[in-house]
Amino acid sequence: xxxxxxxxxxxxxxxxxxxxxxxxxxxxxxxxxxxxxxxxxxxxxxxxxxxxxxxxxxxxxxxxxxxxxxxxxxxxxxxxxxxxxxxxxxxxxxxxxxxxxxxxxxxxxxxxxxxxxxxxxxxxxxxxxxxxxxxxxxxxxxxxxxxxxxxxxxxxxxxxxxxxxxxxxxxxxxxxxxxxxxxxxxxxxxxxxxxxxxxxxxxxxxxxxxxxxxxxxxxxxxxxxxxxxxxxxxxxxxxxxxxxxxxxxxxxxxxxxxxxxxxxxxxxxxxxxxxxxxxxxxxxxxxxxxxxxxxxxxxxxxxxxxxxxxxxxxxxxxxxxxxxxxxxxxxxxxxxxxxxxxxxxxxxxxxxxxxxxxxxxxxxxxxxxxxxxxxxxxxxxxxxxxxxxxxxxxxxxxxxxxxxxxxxxxxxxxxxxxxxxxxxxxxxxxxxxxxxxxxxxxxxxxxxxxxxxxxxxxxxxxxxxxxxxxxxxxxxxxxxxxxxxxxxxxxxxxxxxxxxxxxx
Numbered sequence: 001x002x003x004x005x006x007x008x009x010x011x012x013x014x015x016x017x018x019x020x021x022x023x024x025x026x027x028x029x030x031x032x033x034x035x036x037x038x039x040x041x042x043x044x045x046x047x048x049x050x051x052x053x054x055x056x057x058x059x060x061x062x063x064x065x066x067x068x069x070x071x072x073x074x075x076x077x078x079x080x081x082x083x084x085x086x087x088x089x090x091x092x093x094x095x096x097x098x099x100x101x102x103x104x105x106x107x108x109x110x111x112x113x114x115x116x117x118x119x120x121x122x123x124x125x126x127x128x129x130x131x132x133x134x135x136x137x138x139x140x141x142x143x144x145x146x147x148x149x150x151x152x153x154x155x156x157x158x159x160x161x162x163x164x165x166x167x168x169x170x171x172x173x174x175x176x177x178x179x180x181x182x183x184x185x186x187x188x189x190x191x192x193x194x195x196x197x198x199x200x201x202x203x204x205x206x207x208x209x210x211x212x213x214x215x216x217x218x219x220x221x222x223x224x225x226x227x228x229x230x231x232x233x234x235x236x237x238x239x240x241x242x243x244x245x246x247x248x249x250x251x252x253x254x255x256x257x258x259x260x261x262x263x264x265x266x267x268x269x270x271x272x273x274x275x276x277x278x279x280x281x282x283x284x285x286x287x288x289x290x291x292x293x294x295x296x297x298x299x300x301x302x303x304x305x306x307x308x309x310x311x312x313x314x315x316x317x318x319x320x321x322x323x324x325x326x327x328x329x330x331x332x333x334x335x336x337x338x339x340x341x342x343x344x345x346x347x348x349x350x351x352x353x354x355x356x357x358x359x360x361x362x363x364x365x366x367x368x369x370x371x372x373x374x375x376x377x378x379x380x381x382x383x384x385x386x387x388x389x390x391x392x393x394x395x396x397x398x399x400x401x402x403x404x405x406x407x408x409x410x411x412x413x414x415x416x417x418x419x420x421x422x423x424x425x426x427x428x429x430x431x432x433x434x435x436x437x438x439x440x441x442x443x444x445x446x447x448x449x450x451x452x453x454x455x456x457x458x459x460x461x462x463x464x465x466x467x468x469x470x471x472x473x474x475x476x477x478x479x480x481x482x483x484x485x486x487x488x489x490x491x492x493x494x495x496x497x498x499x500x501x502x503x504x
Contacts, residue, residue, distance in 0.1 A: 003090035003097055006104045006133065007083035008124045009075055012284070012324075012331035013246045015120065015127035017104070019069040020080070022087035027063035033084070035068030038076045044109075048085045051113040051159050060092060074329070076283050079118040082107035082136065085159055099166045103154070104128035105136040113159040121145040122242075122249040122259070125153060136162065143178030143258045144249060147242065178258030189228045189403040193396060194389045198225050201384045201496060203406050206232050207413040208430040208475030210468075211317060211339040211379060213302070215369070216386030218349040222342035225386070226267075226298045229340060231403035233296070234411045235261040240294045247286050247293055247333065264295030270304040277305075278312050284324045284331040289316045292337035302341035303371040310376055313339070317379050320432075336432075341380070343369065352387075381431075381468045382496040413478040430471045430478070438467055441474040441485070448473075448487040451494070459498050469493050 003022045008015035031045045045066075052059060066084055068075050083105040090100040106124050108116040121141035128135040129150035137145055142155025155175040156162045164170040189199060198214065202225060205212040214222040236244060245259035268277060268288045279287030288297060299305065316322045320336040345351040346365040348358040358364060414429065421427040424437060433441050456466055470485075473493035477485045 001091070003087050003100065005083040005087035005090065005100045006131075007080060007106050008104060008120070008127050009073055010077070010120050010123065010250060010283075011329070012286075012333050013123055013243075013250065015123040016073065017127055017131055018073070018075065018080075018083075020083045020087045021067040021069060022084070022091040023065045023067075024060060024088075024091045025063050025065070029061045029063065031059070031064045031066075033066040033068070035066075035071040036074045037068060037080070038074065040078045041068070041075050041080045044078070044081045044084050047081050047109045047111065048088065050111040051081075051085065051109045052088075054112045055160055055163070057089075057092075057094065059088075064088065064091075077118065077120075078108040078116075079106035079120065079124075081109040082115065082159070082162075085109060086136075086162070089163065095163065095166050102133055103136045104131070104133045107136070107138045107141075107156075109159060115139065115156055115158055115162075117141045119252040120250050122147065122254070123246050125151055126246070142175030144245070144254050146175040146177040147245070147259055149177070180258050180260040180262075185231050185403070187228050187231055187403075189231060189406055190398045190400050192221055192224055192228065192400070193394055193398065195221055195225065195386060196400075198384050198386050199400070199406075201382045202229055203232065203410060203479065204472060204475055204496070205229070205338060205340070205382055206406075207410045207479055208417070208471060209336070209338050210381035210431055210472055210475065212341070212382045212384070213377075213380040214340075214342045214384050214386050215345055216342075217352065217388050218344060220386040220388045222386050223300055226296075226300070226340050226342060228403060229296055229298075229338075230263060230265045232407040232410050233263045234407070234414055236263055236294055243334065244294045247290050251286055251291060253291070264292050265298065266292040266296070267298040267300065270299070270301045272305070272309070274306070274309050274312055277309050278316070278322055279324045279331075279333060280326070284326055284329045286333050287322075289313070289322055289335040289337060290333040293334050295337060296340055297337045298340045298342070300342045302343040303368055307371060307373075310371075311373060314376055314379065339380075343372075345369070378462055378464055379468075381472050384496065409479055412481075413475065416478045417475075430475045433471055433474070434467075438470060442470055445484065445486055448485060448490045451487055452490055455494050455498060461498075465497065469497055472496065 005020040007018050009018045033042055086100050086105055089095040090097045108118050110116055115138035117138045117140035121137050121144045125135045125145040125148040129148050134152040135145055136154045139155045139157045142153055146153045153175040154172050165172045216222050241259050241261050248254050266288045275281050277288045279290055316335045317339055322333050322335050324331045346368045351365040417429045427433055427437055473485045473490045476489040476492050
């Protein structure tokens, strides 16, 4: 007789159902696991044996074979401990076989039978719901998994609790979804004195999810501005929170009992490797671009990142997804993020100040910014020079708009875009507009179109640049509450992309 239990194997954000088959047959005592297990899965036999021993359950002196089907799918991770234990308990008639087959289980076992939380509870719950099964997981993962809502989640503290639950001795109540408390914001856009043009660029970028680049001298406030971008972004919608949290679940970042409605803000150091930024490693884990899905990826000291790392950003920025191709895995992750980059104008940072610039000026500026390739630079919708702030301005009281005031305008503009693209599932913001949708947001004003054509001809805009100007202009019109894109909206969009556009 073969007992069956079910768990999942992760391929990107997709959780594939794995059937755990257990056969107890006559022969020399042995405990083997087959079906392409990795080292952690192979070691499960020792953890399961010790956990059952701690419960005074003796394994029969027979040959125990565990098969993980489909056998050609690589199995990785310690979460196979619990389903292997369930299949074994079903095979030796401690748990009813029909009950074991009705759940999808995942969890790591300690030697005393305690269930240790594992990554991926949220995608596993999605897979369980699709196959009309309940989910069994460690207690610490229950609040996270319960967010799916379409399936019952049983969160147990130990293997003993699992046995008592499924034998009717001490039933476990289904887990309730949890939510991480919203962090208290200590930063505000009003803290930034001066830099009105940079603040305006932040607002436009937040409203339409446009990519933004700051270039300025050290200490001008580039990082300070970027750090306040999350304060003007609206909270994640329920759908966005679920898709973002599935990635964070795979990365093991959901450790507070639930998912968050706060948009992610990732700021990797410029020494980060390609695998850290794009994703990869032994198990093709998500990188920073995917961890910033539906949020912000801030890359300070942008030219200091390795050239190869910067070039790998080109496709994710354009498509909103990244394919991690390895010899043993091809994994796709979503990565619709807002790229915000900050850079000094040159190596020393004082190119605009002749009294402080190095002896290599102005050539050092061209060499330094030249580390960023033309195709990558073309993908930034807004480029802003951030000048140093005068000491006299720093002594003035804060009188600019607060983050709450700007956030209200951003939220209204985003709602306008969501209503506009309600019938287009692949687009929700102006940054997503493509093909026919670009025609929808294009200006019908003759003067505005003439201005755009003059700019495109004079500055030799690429097709990508032409379309990105259109998208930014539409966002500016949405912030102004205008139904159509007018000449001032297009002029402002051009001024953020082309430094000489004011002459037009």
